[in-house]
Amino acid sequence: MRNLKKIKRVFILGKPFKVIFCKERTGDLYDLERKHYYVGRILMEEQRMSIADHLALEETFETIFHEAFHAADDLVGSDSEELYVKRMSACLTAILLDNFKITPKQEIL
Numbered sequence: 001m002r003n004l005k006k007i008k009r010v011f012i013l014g015k016p017f018k019v020i021f022c023k024e025r026t027g028d029l030y031d032l033e034r035k036h037y038y039v040g041r042i043l044m045e046e047q048r049m050s051i052a053d054h055l056a057l058e059e060t061f062e063t064i065f066h067e068a069f070h071a072a073d074d075l076v077g078s079d080s081e082e083l084y085v086k087r088m089s090a091c092l093t094a095i096l097l098d099n100f101k102i103t104p105k106q107e108i109l
């Protein structure tokens with residue numbers, strides 16, 4: 001968990017997504033269409049996940065998990081509402097952090 005912000009890539013249902021840590025309100029974190037800033041965003045076509053770099057460790061983990069959940073949801077052909085994704089990712093993150101020692105599987109560059 002300590003090196004979470006060094007993660008370069010995550011696999012979501014076997015599909016690789018590049019992970020980019022962005023300064024607040026920069027890069028993909030700004031949604032032009034909705035004119036809104038996010039702390040995390042997943043772009044499916046680009047296979048890119050952007051995470052704000054100012055978040056605390058557990059928030060970073062939850063945000064990565066939240067965005068991964070959106071991607072997994074999309075990949076299985078579902079289109080769940082934000083509130084559902086938020087609830088599920090928050091619950092699953094809490095369960096994981098309370099019960100398991102999380103170690104990134106891929107090499108840390």
Ligand SMILES: [Zn+2]
Pocket residue numbers: 066070082085086
């Ligand atoms: Zn979301």
